[in-house]
Amino acid sequence: MEMNNREGVFSGLTILAFCWAVVGPLTMKFFADHGATVIRVETSKRPCTMRSSAPYKDNVPNYNKGGYFNYYNANILSLSLNMQLPEAREIARRLAVECDVFMENYTPGVIDKWGLGYEELKKVRPDVIMLRQSGYGSWGTYANLPAFGMVLVSIAGLPNFIGWPGKEPLPVGVSAYTDCISPRFATATLIAALDYRRKTGKGQLLDLSQFETAIHFLTPAILEYASCGREPERIGNSSPYAAPHGVYSCQGDDRWCTIAVSSDEEWISLCREMGRPEYAEDPRFNTLVNRKKNEDELNKLLGDWTVGFTAEDVMERLQTAGVPAGVVKNAADVYDDPQLRKRNIYWPMEHSEMGMFTHLGQSFQLSRTPSKAYSPSPLLGEHTEYICTKLLGMPDEEFIDLMQKGVFE
């Protein structure tokens, strides 16, 4: 019962997905971009928070014109179901039986209330694979606490590593940062579970907590506390293992570059590029220990040099000399980045409400089975009729009857 126009690794695989925010679509994207038929259940009664998040096409709030939502939902199909109605729940249950995987990241309790909990589904589909991916896990002390990525960033402890000594901790600029962590763990696991089912005939329940997966991105600090009792400190842009190491002002408005020197060899090259070869031997700077000791002075001298150049110039000059350096890219730079574009990270597609719109593509490349842009992000409920009548084989009269009852709102 899959979409028949999709090739790719997951061609023929169907997933019923109750997604919320970014975690859901980013997980489903790995499958949809490789040919899976991903059916995302939505409702106009309560559209996904991403559908009501800025920016909007023409600056007018509209569920189908949200840039945030549409950036992350390419290749996914939208089925509109008002799950308050028993008929809608019955359609969802039928789809859950027919699909290969059931995925959800709602606040725990919601899908159970609809009769779609793991134990319920197992009764009608003994080998069901269910992936749950809520903020704090589907069971446990915080299970029912609504979760937002920006709040999870904090409770997972990441802001301890962001900010200046003695000043307040800072959020990660891309706010819901944890939203991109969990989907990777979830996807690798889900594919392993599909393999496991192929080999043993057994399905399973996979429960991920975004809180827990985020902690895996700071395990070294956990071990440091567990073994030495030391809490992390905010250290600005410095590093214990490199100097100079930081962000330096460049020509232009709010333009910056990064430079990170972790060996004396790189330091000597940097001094040469600065036109100050004598710094290499300078007792203030000749070793990492001395550069760390005189870091404020070092950063000032370096900043006085970088400000005379564009960030692009600094990057090119230093990289040519073998010194790690880069442009601190803003969104426009990332959008135009020649390297990312060469790697096909963006998929411009004609969207019926957005016009030509850049959708997010994949984050890595496969040599034999590349990911592919099949369809733009869906309008809310865009594929409802197709899924019900074509994939589920519902007679037209029944579809119209259910529509009149408001089942597809």
Next chain:
Amino acid sequence: MLNHCRALDLTNDKGFLCGKVLADLGADVIKIERPGGDSSRKIGGFWGDVPDPEKSLYWFAYNSNKRGITLNIESAEGREIFKKLVKTADFVIESFPPDYMDKLGLGYSSLSEINRGIIMASITPFGREGPYRDYKDSDIVVMGMSGTLYQTGESDGPPVYISMPQACLHAGADAAVGVMIAYHYREMTGEGQHVDVSMQQSAAWFQANAIPTWELNRKNLKRAGAFRAGMSKDVGQRQVWPCRDGYVFFNVIGGRTGAKSLSALVEWMEADGGATDFLRNMEWDNFDMFTVTREEMGRISGPVGEFFLRHTRKELLAGAVPRGVSIGPLSSMQDLLTDECLNARNFWVEIEHPELGTSITYPRDFVKSSEVDCSTRFRAPLIGEHNAEVYNEIGLSKRELITLEQSGII
């Protein structure tokens, strides 16, 4: 789940996480280091604060559940042994500079001749092709090139990085996804393939709404300190709030999601004696972040901020849970290790380090499966710890091993 799979993990710290994910899912992951040990063992901190290649906490963190051998793949004999191992493997993961493996005759095309089904993942700072392919990296450089750095920091100061390296983790996790997709394909066709992962691209993959905001509005979202930019027309959304003993993160947001959390918070403040008439009379269901005015936002955040200041992180979390208010205290490492929910979910595990005469607390798992235990089971390998075991499996005799060791191959 992947007990029948084997991975050869040649990565340094740029790619540890890939093999860690596969190992936690059950694969036999063999970490291959150069004789004497991988240079990433020099990354601090160290257990007991003593720099020692066998005490790097970074090494411990992302190499548990892996076995370890030493092998000099730059020597002809070492390459032959590596090829023997490739015959027994499903995955090869590496993070050398682009073309390094090709130059050794160990690139994907050579390996696929030995084992048609082999899946190889290459993790590089910027990718194997393209204008930046030979650029040198450091986490701060890559995070800068990916967009995350620019958006983080005070609005009137320079961008600030996350001082715990992140780009390598995004890339390592992506590599795990990539090899699993390739594995799914191989199980159907027998064909392996090459997975090309760029740390820059992995880190750039999620930029919240920054890219569409640029495309639609020609507006660069800027860093906004403790605030969050870009959700409403021109009103900042405070994210970081001081509380009595630290900080909590909380967002005033609209829509039904926000309405539930905000009305529960106001009720709580009421009981605490801190609600104002303005807050009491607010119709949260109609509150819209897109159209909110600065004045309204001020009348909300004023009393909310005072309420937080009266309470500790622990009190705020304890009160938030039963009420369903989305508040996230900024956890210290100690908070995490004593966190009620993490402990209820059995998230921590003590892993023995007999050489250190101790055990260390690790995150146990990233997924709870109803079928298979995905726990961290054993510590990261010592240098060459499993040489005898692994080389014996591919038929090398004890005598051969001694010769190889003496000639510096293993």
